[in-house]
Amino acid sequence: MEKQFPRIICDPDKCVCCGDCEMACSMTKHQVFNPSLARIRTMRIEPIVMLAVGCKACADAPCVLACPRNALTQDPEKGIILVDQEMCDGCGWCIEACDFGAILLNPATKRVEICDHCADEEEPQCVKFCKKEALTLAVPETASQQVRKDAVSRLLQELVTGK
Amino acid sequence: MYWGKILHIDVSKRKTHIQRVNEAWLKTYVGGVAMAARLAYDNIPKGADPLGPDNALCFANSAFAGTIVPVGTKYGVAAKSPLTGFLGDCLAGSYFSASMKRAGYDGIVLKGKADKPLWIFVDDDNVYFNDASDLWGKGTFETEEAIRAKVGDERVRSCTIGPAGERLVRFANLTNDRGRQAGRTGLGAVMGSKLIKALAIRGTRSVKVADPVNLMAACNKLSEVAQSTKTEKYRILGTPSNVLNMNRLGVLPTRNYQNGEFEGAEKVSGEYMKAHYTEKAVACYGCPIGCEQIAHVKQGPFAGARTSIDYESLFAFGPNCGIDDIEAVIAAIDRCDSYGMDTMSSGVTISWAMECFQRGILTKEDFGGVEPTWGNSQAVVDLVKKIAYREGIGDLLAEGTKRAAAKVGKGSEHFAMNVKGLEAAGYDARGFQTFALGCAVGTRGPCHNRSLAYEADAKGTVDRLTGGPERGAIAAEAENFAGVLDIMMLCKFIRNCFTDLWSEVPALYTYVTGIAFTKEDVKAVAERSWNLKKAFNIREGWTKADDWLPGRWLKDPMPSGGSKGAYVKEDQLRTMIDAYYEARGWTKEGLIPKEKLNALGLDDIAKEIGA
Numbered sequence: 001m002e003k004q005f006p007r008i009i010c011d012p013d014k015c016v017c018c019g020d021c022e023m024a025c026s027m028t029k030h031q032v033f034n035p036s037l038a039r040i041r042t043m044r045i046e047p048i049v050m051l052a053v054g055c056k057a058c059a060d061a062p063c064v065l066a067c068p069r070n071a072l073t074q075d076p077e078k079g080i081i082l083v084d085q086e087m088c089d090g091c092g093w094c095i096e097a098c099d100f101g102a103i104l105l106n107p108a109t110k111r112v113e114i115c116d117h118c119a120d121e122e123e124p125q126c127v128k129f130c131k132k133e134a135l136t137l138a139v140p141e142t143a144s145q146q147v148r149k150d151a152v153s154r155l156l157q158e159l160v161t162g163k
Numbered sequence: 164m165y166w167g168k169i170l171h172i173d174v175s176k177r178k179t180h181i182q183r184v185n186e187a188w189l190k191t192y193v194g195g196v197a198m199a200a201r202l203a204y205d206n207i208p209k210g211a212d213p214l215g216p217d218n219a220l221c222f223a224n225s226a227f228a229g230t231i232v233p234v235g236t237k238y239g240v241a242a243k244s245p246l247t248g249f250l251g252d253c254l255a256g257s258y259f260s261a262s263m264k265r266a267g268y269d270g271i272v273l274k275g276k277a278d279k280p281l282w283i284f285v286d287d288d289n290v291y292f293n294d295a296s297d298l299w300g301k302g303t304f305e306t307e308e309a310i311r312a313k314v315g316d317e318r319v320r321s322c323t324i325g326p327a328g329e330r331l332v333r334f335a336n337l338t339n340d341r342g343r344q345a346g347r348t349g350l351g352a353v354m355g356s357k358l359i360k361a362l363a364i365r366g367t368r369s370v371k372v373a374d375p376v377n378l379m380a381a382c383n384k385l386s387e388v389a390q391s392t393k394t395e396k397y398r399i400l401g402t403p404s405n406v407l408n409m410n411r412l413g414v415l416p417t418r419n420y421q422n423g424e425f426e427g428a429e430k431v432s433g434e435y436m437k438a439h440y441t442e443k444a445v446a447c448y449g450c451p452i453g454c455e456q457i458a459h460v461k462q463g464p465f466a467g468a469r470t471s472i473d474y475e476s477l478f479a480f481g482p483n484c485g486i487d488d489i490e491a492v493i494a495a496i497d498r499c500d501s502y503g504m505d506t507m508s509s510g511v512t513i514s515w516a517m518e519c520f521q522r523g524i525l526t527k528e529d530f531g532g533v534e535p536t537w538g539n540s541q542a543v544v545d546l547v548k549k550i551a552y553r554e555g556i557g558d559l560l561a562e563g564t565k566r567a568a569a570k571v572g573k574g575s576e577h578f579a580m581n582v583k584g585l586e587a588a589g590y591d592a593r594g595f596q597t598f599a600l601g602c603a604v605g606t607r608g609p610c611h612n613r614s615l616a617y618e619a620d621a622k623g624t625v626d627r628l629t630g631g632p633e634r635g636a637i638a639a640e641a642e643n644f645a646g647v648l649d650i651m652m653l654c655k656f657i658r659n660c661f662t663d664l665w666s667e668v669p670a671l672y673t674y675v676t677g678i679a680f681t682k683e684d685v686k687a688v689a690e691r692s693w694n695l696k697k698a699f700n701i702r703e704g705w706t707k708a709d710d711w712l713p714g715r716w717l718k719d720p721m722p723s724g725g726s727k728g729a730y731v732k733e734d735q736l737r738t739m740i741d742a743y744y745e746a747r748g749w750t751k752e753g754l755i756p757k758e759k760l761n762a763l764g765l766d767d768i769a770k771e772i773g774a
Contacts, residue, residue: 018451032369034368131387
């Protein structure tokens with residue numbers, strides 16, 4: 001079976017766009033609160049469409065391919081993108097290459113930062129602080145299995161109750 | 164955290180300056196309503212015209228804004244109210260507050276009057292005065308979007324006015340983040356009178372806290388509790404769940420408070436709305452509860468109406484106007500939000516006009532050929548627009564019930580449902596008599612948000628259908644409790660999630676600011692805040708006669724339902740008010756003794772207005 005990398009997945013039905021994932025991220029990585037320093041970002045297309053977006057850990061990640069200085073590498077086991085802060089010069093090619101806007105250019109260091117699933121913590125802190133349980137760390141197949149399970153349960157419920 | 168900086172913007176001179184405030188000052192006024200009231204006291208001269216250049220819009224942020232403290236990203240704003248002539252203090256949630264914090268300010272004072280329409284852009288340290296001629300006339304949502312597009316950055320957050328604020332509708336409001344409002348007392352008219360269309364802020368700074376480890380642990384726990392049954396009411400149905408409860412208790416204002424039960428309540432209930440119209444419950448920025456019920460009308464004459472629906476808006480346009488067509492109610496609220504107008508004052512002013520029609524005081528001709536009978540939903544939705552644009556009878560109604568009734572006369576004052584000029588909230592005080600006291604003495608008028616006195620009534624800890632002297636202390640305590648939340652700027656919907664609010668809230672404050680703060684400090688600041696607001700009113704000429712209730716609640720027994728026969732007896736009300744003044748440590752005339760003000764650290768105010 002082809003390997004799938006886990007990524008932070010956001011359920012838009014559950015997300016209320018409170019922004020706590022951004023807060024938890026910037027606190028964990030920079031010891032401050034600032035969404036501009038968060039590696040996961042919320043978007044609210046008013047009034048009801050909302051989602052948190054982070055690194056999708058793409059196979060053959062385009063950001064890695066785009067980097068002219070080989071500063072980005074993909075961890076073969078976890079799929080996370082590692083940034084060599086010495087090599088990176090903040091040129092932003094990776095940002096352009098990313099289809100999800102998931103790469104942060106730190107305005108202070110002028111280097112990019114990418115979600116590493118909180119490698120130094122027990123679990124990703126955005127997931128921990130998402131009390132709506134909209135965020136999960138999962139591989140796409142597991143996530144879609146869960147969605148199917150939920151959908152079928154709903155259908156079943158409707159069949160049984162007639163609503 | 165605090166920056167120790169208040170940004171002053173004089174729009175007449177197009178000049179700004181920074182006022183530095185020290186830790187002692189910040190610890191004394193903390194934030195939100197208390198800090199806004201202090202700024203208002205200092206920056207608005209006695210007797211200022213609420214719609215003149217001397218009035219100042221005083222924004223005061225939360226110490227918690229921009230941190231992970233749940234429901235703590237809110238701001239307070241105060242000015243002299245064009246509706247009451249006293250202090251109008253409001254609060255609102257969401258992104259605007261976070262932007263103000265990240266831009267580096269604890270507060271913003273906006274005064275003067277521009278020579279032409281402007282929108283102000285606070286971009287971290289820089290302040291720009293921009294021409295707003297292309298924004299003037301736009302609705303609140305549109306204005307905010309247009310400004311974001313102009314700057315080209317999603318992080319720009321604005322506090323805007325709509326057409327109602329531009330036309331100085333006395334209950335126009337300030338709007339931010341699409342449908343979050345500093346809603347009451349007409350602060351939108353104050354901004355409109357200054358020819359300011361919007362105050363936009365982009366803040367990019369990081370927010371630091373004193374004790375991240377303890378803060379994260381405490382917030383993790385609090386946010387967890389905020390998913391429990393303690394907030395279930397808000398998360399599932401939102402505040403519209405009140406409709407059927409209030410109807411059962413017989414306090415659901417119906418047809419301009421002529422009754423307390425509505426035969427069509429089921430059709431405008433939170434349950435009905437949820438089943439047929441609610442798309443999603445969403446949250447203010449920084450809130451893990453998520454109470455905002457976004458309702459959407461997809462067909463029929465009001466197709467396209469889509470906004471968040473709360474109980475107070477729902478009662479005002481639904482039962483209170485005799486309307487059981489929830490689509491019309493959603494439409495009326497949607498229009499108010501877009502025009503930038505307080506839904507509660509709008510609904511209650513319209514219902515006053517409808518009762519005038521019912522009694523022949525106003526005629527079909529006065530309404531431009533329309534018959535605004537109870538339940539005439541199209542007429543009500545149309546009246547909302549007429550008020551916002553001051554068209555036809557809308558010009559009269561844009562003045563609010565107090566002024567409109569004074570003009571129309573013929574006994575219509577009896578059912579002009581306001582105290583101090585602010586229209587009443589969605590609880591008939593005849594069936595909630597501790598709250599009746601709260602309504603009479605409230606510094607900004609009759610407000611369920613400033614006085615939580617109705618909790619004693621609703622929980623049944625007192626006999627809600629009659630008054631009593633013990634209510635004085637209960638009402639004062641309920642004001643202080645609400646006050647703590649309004650100063651710390653925590654949304655009231657989290658109030659049941661604390662095990663001991665009086666110790667947990669100061670702990671959060673210390674984790675964030677590093678300033679030592681005790682239970683006693685937090686109690687003192689709540690008391691100081693109420694005295695400050697009262698002091699502002701006293702300086703503006705407040706007398707005991709201003710603390711009273713509309714005639715209907717004093718004379719007309721409730722005709723039917725769960726509060727049948729109840730009315731507020733005048734002698735009992737007087738007794739309760741006296742007891743309240745005593746509980747507050749005020750004189751029999753309701754003035755604040757010098758010693759009291761000195762004890763609260765308000766020595767300068769004691770010299771000016773102390774009794």
